[in-house]
């Protein structure tokens with residue numbers, strides 16, 4: 001069973017997405033377990049303070065090291081095999097290859113930040129810093145959800161057909177997915193490409209490959 005832990009100030013953020021569709025089914029089937037650690041529970045003063053103003057001045061608040069490091073320690077105590085990943089726009093970029101790596105690791109703690117970021121000293125207590133992409137989210141939660149979702153759908157037994165995950169866009173040398181069509185054959189004058197109706201599986205496979213390569217070239221540099 002894959003074990004995920006989420007360190008967050010907003011555990012409720014994950015309730016709805018994890019109770020729908022594929023993640024919900026995977027959790028119900030016992031293929032993944034998700035535990036939330038509420039950062040506020042690790043605050044060390046009577047006001048349960050988790051953030052403070054930045055040294056040197058500037059806007060916003062910075063997450064304090066004491067509660068975050070205490071939460072990381074709790075996650076490692078619960079699951080000594082866990083890989084602790086901090087979500088931050090200044091991390092290395094997430095990819096399908098990373099998702100496959102996490103599936104192999106089997107134990108993942110996703111550390112979500114808020115406000116202006118983490119006190120830099122927290123970085124010494126995590127295994128990796130990961131970014132979803134070059135844009136700024138309001139917090140690490142939406143990024144953690146995307147990472148977790150992409151991992152869950154790759155776990156053995158989660159998707160109906162084992163081919164679906166293997167044939168994904170990106171799994172094979174970074175190539176984008178090919179175009180898909182379903183009924184009707186003609187929609188507002190737009191026809192389904194003739195080759196897909198031909199029943200010739202070799203030709204269909206070759207056409208899909210050409211389409212995927214052409215679109216990757218056009219849309220990705």
Ligand code: ADE
Pocket residue numbers: 087088089130131132133134135136137138139140143
């Ligand atoms: N937190 C805020 N923005 C983020 C991003 N792009 N990736 C990961 N964590 C983030």
